[in-house]
Amino acid sequence: MKLKNKVAIVTGAGQGIGKETALALAKEGAVVVVSDITEKIHDVVKEIEALGSQGLAIKADVSNNKETEEMAKKTVKKFGRIDILVNNAGIFPFKSLLEMREEDWDKVLDVNLKGVFNCTKAVIPKMIKQKYGKIINITSIAGVKVGHVGLVHYCASKAGIVGFTKATALELAQYGINVNAIAPG
Numbered sequence: 001m002k003l004k005n006k007v008a009i010v011t012g013a014g015q016g017i018g019k020e021t022a023l024a025l026a027k028e029g030a031v032v033v034v035s036d037i038t039e040k041i042h043d044v045v046k047e048i049e050a051l052g053s054q055g056l057a058i059k060a061d062v063s064n065n066k067e068t069e070e071m072a073k074k075t076v077k078k079f080g081r082i083d084i085l086v087n088n089a090g091i092f093p094f095k096s097l098l099e100m101r102e103e104d105w106d107k108v109l110d111v112n113l114k115g116v117f118n119c120t121k122a123v124i125p126k127m128i129k130q131k132y133g134k135i136i137n138i139t140s141i142a143g144v145k146v147g148h149v150g151l152v153h154y155c156a157s158k159a160g161i162v163g164f165t166k167a168t169a170l171e172l173a174q175y176g177i178n179v180n181a182i183a184p185g
């Protein structure tokens with residue numbers, strides 16, 4: 001139980017990597033806020049409770065900064081702190097560059113990159129007060145090491161997360177906040 005009494009928020013936790021991350025954190029004893037735009041968050045919380053841990057479902061669109069601020073506020077109101085943020089929410093709608101329209105580009109950048117900015121901004125006031133925080137950004141090998149046909153916007157957003165992570169890590173180190181990125185393959 002490495003994470004007993006820690007409070008974690010995982011975005012995009014209704015399914016996939018986010019859901020498995022939420023369950024893994026819960027297995028280590030963390031209280032987990034399961035956030036997503038889908039109703040699946042309630043089932044994930046039930047799974048967390050079945051593990052003997054505590055969970056809270058909060059619906060929030062990471063591209064909307066009012067919703068991410070509300071997510072952080074509700075977390076602090078219920079649990080008193082935020083120790084871990086996993087910026088996992090991401091979309092990857094395939095489209096060739098030739099067919100890609102401005103709104104396709106904006107949507108992917110808003111969710112994948114601005115979403116990381118919004119959620120990070122929402123949690124850091126509390127983490128700074130605590131002098132403790134762990135922020136984990138989920139990027140991808142697509143954009144970091146390799147390109148991917150049909151995912152120009154996605155690759156750009158994921159490369160953006162790497163730059164964001166490096167700069168944020170330097171800026172927040174003085175407050176005891178670690179910022180890292182994971183690039184799944």
Ligand SMILES: NC(=O)c1ccc[n+]([C@@H]2O[C@H](COP(=O)([O-])OP(=O)(O)OC[C@H]3O[C@@H](n4cnc5c(N)ncnc54)[C@H](O)[C@@H]3O)[C@@H](O)[C@H]2O)c1
Pocket residue numbers: 011012013014015016017018035036037038060061062063088089090091092111138139140141183184185
């Ligand atoms: N699966 C892979 O092979 C792979 C590889 C590299 C990187 N990644 C990254 O890992 C992360 C998770 O991928 P996955 O395969 O589990 O994806 P997934 O599509 O299975 O799950 C993504 C979750 O994010 C949620 N989501 C979408 N838009 C959202 C928004 N605006 N606000 C909040 N939540 C939103 C979805 O509802 C969904 O539950 C993504 O950032 C993805 O880019 C995945």
